[in-house]
Amino acid sequence: MRSPKDFFAPLAVGAPEPLRQIPVPPSRMIHFFDPSNEKMAAKVPDIAKKVDVLLGNLEDAVRADRKEAARNGLVAIAKSTDFGKTQLWTRVNSLDSPWVLDDLITLVTEIGDKLDVIMVPKVEGAQDIHYVDRLLAQLEARAGLTKPLLVHxxxxxxxxxxxxxxxxxxxxxxxxxxxGPADLAASRRMKTTRVGGGHPGYLVRTDPTGEDLNEGRTTYQQDLWHYTVARMVDACAANGILPYYGPFGDIRDVVACEDQFRNAFLLGCVGAWSLHPVQIDIAKKVFSPSPEDVAWARRVIAEMGDGTGAVMIDGKMQDDASVKQCRVVAELADALAADDPELAAAYDAATKEAS
Ligand SMILES: CC(C)(COP(=O)(O)OP(=O)(O)OC[C@H]1O[C@@H](n2cnc3c(N)ncnc32)[C@H](O)[C@@H]1OP(=O)(O)O)[C@@H](O)C(=O)NCCC(=O)NCCSC(=O)C[C@](C)(O)C(=O)O
Ligand SMILES: [Mg+2]
Structure with missing residues (x-):
């Protein structure tokens, strides 16, 4: 580990200063596209207007014989598209693959000034981040970049x-x-064959009610990902970085996708991946707090004054800790509403009605 004194020093001569705080623009959905797929790539300028993050994927889901086309396609799209406030990310190939070195060299050199975040798959430990960290610093210095690239x-x-x-x-x-639930399931030798989501066999059952062990026993499906998401949220919050749920592979099942995204939102995640255009609005809906929750949060904050002491609102006790939770919701709502007049109007209307 680097000493705390050196932690914020650039790792190469001429590389930009590392940031002390990561920026937190909206990132409710990270929209994946394959830059080697002409049909998908043609949709990018329109999709960019609707999403918080657009991600050019170079890793899994891009065929081995299309890796170079995907890399070059992303360079061409980044150079020719105005993304406005939408962030541009990429997912490079894994660190043990034959493609990642060229991915990083090409992308940082050609479009390093357009990219915000580089997603690194299959990270095993701090050593993988340290490798990417130093290499990016060298490439940033060579490309003359002034803003450091971030790593996810x-x-x-x-x-x-x-x-x-x-x-x-x-x-x-x-x-x-x-x-990354699919690779994680394989790595753990879980016996699922899905990309995220639940499994009907992972359940708890109520006790038997009599002699017949099959009679009257309700079962409840459990969340396979609760432990991992909760651990990830704690690790991220403790280090001042952002946790995301990943992909939900059953594109047709928009109902269960919304449930999985909402579980992650409630546990502390800021966004999820959209793999198909149909998942964009689901993520937007789930990861924007509801107008009712925002109205309630604003009311508690207003009634709590300086934020100390205890008051009763509609039969519920509020104190220093509940007002802090309300601030999380209200501050997220304000940040999202700043760029979205429709959301701002919905939040204000609900606030007025509740007061
Ligand atoms: C699922 C697929 C094959 C269905 O693609 P399709 O063409 O069969 O679907 P469709 O419903 O027929 O598509 C309708 C239209 O939307 C377009 N379209 C479709 N998707 C997109 C998109 N994402 N962005 C922009 N446009 C898109 C598509 O080209 C088509 O255009 P058209 O109307 O002109 O014919 C397709 O959506 C797709 O390839 N999505 C991205 C998949 C991907 O990136 N997977 C990797 C991330 S998940 C992962 O890696 C796991 C993880 C984390 O690593 C781990 O858990 O381990
Ligand atoms: Mg994977």
Whole structure:
């Protein structure tokens, strides 16, 4: 580990100063596209207007014989598109692959000034982040970049989960972490065959009511990802970076996708991945607090005055800790509403009605 005194020093002569705080623009959905797929790429300028983050994917889901086309396609799209306030991210190939070195060299050199975040898959421990950290500093210096690139890790190996706290704190570049449920399931030898979401066999059952063990026993499906998401949220919050739920592979099941996203939102995640255009609005809805919750939060904040002491509102006790939770919701709502007049109007209307 670097000493705390050196933590914010650039790792190469001429590289930009690392940031002390990561920026937190809205990132409710990270929208994946394959830059080698002409049909998808053609949709990018329109999709960019609707999403918080657009991500050019170079790793899994891009065929081996399309890796170079995807890399070059992303360079061409980044150079020719005005993304406005939408962030541009990429997911490079894994660190043991034959493609990642060229991914990083090409992208930082050609479009380093357009990219915000580089997502690194299959991160096993702090050593993977340290490798990327130094290489990015060298490439940034050579490209003459003035803004440091940030790094996002995917949690998709058993070692990665075991080391999640050290990954989250490995570098000032660390922007966030996403759950990668498909690779993680394989790494752990889980017996699921899905990309995220639940499984009907993972359940608890109420006790027997009589002699017949099959009679009258209700079962409840459990969340396979609760433990990992909760650990990831704690590791991120403790290190001042952002946690995200990852992909939900059953594109047709928009109902369960919304449930999975909402579980992650309630546990502390700031966003999820959209793999298909139909998932963009689901993420937007789930990761923007509801107008009713915002109205309630604003009311508690107003009635709590300086934020100390205890008051009763509609039969519920409020104190220093509940007002802090309300501030989380209200501040997120204000940040999202600043760029979204429709959301701002919905929040204000609900606030007026509740007061
Ligand atoms: C699922 C697929 C094959 C269905 O693609 P499709 O063409 O069969 O679907 P469709 O419903 O027919 O598509 C309708 C239209 O939308 C377009 N379209 C469709 N998707 C997109 C998109 N994302 N962005 C922009 N446009 C899109 C598509 O090209 C088509 O255009 P058209 O009307 O002109 O014909 C397709 O949506 C897709 O390839 N999505 C991205 C998949 C991806 O990135 N996977 C990797 C992330 S998940 C992962 O890696 C796991 C993880 C974390 O690593 C771990 O858990 O381990
Ligand atoms: Mg994966």
């Amino acid at each position: 890790a995917i949690l998709e190996t058993a070692s990665g989960v075991a080391n999640v706290e050290e990954i989250a704190g490995a570098s000032p570049r660390m922007q966030g972490i996403s759950l």
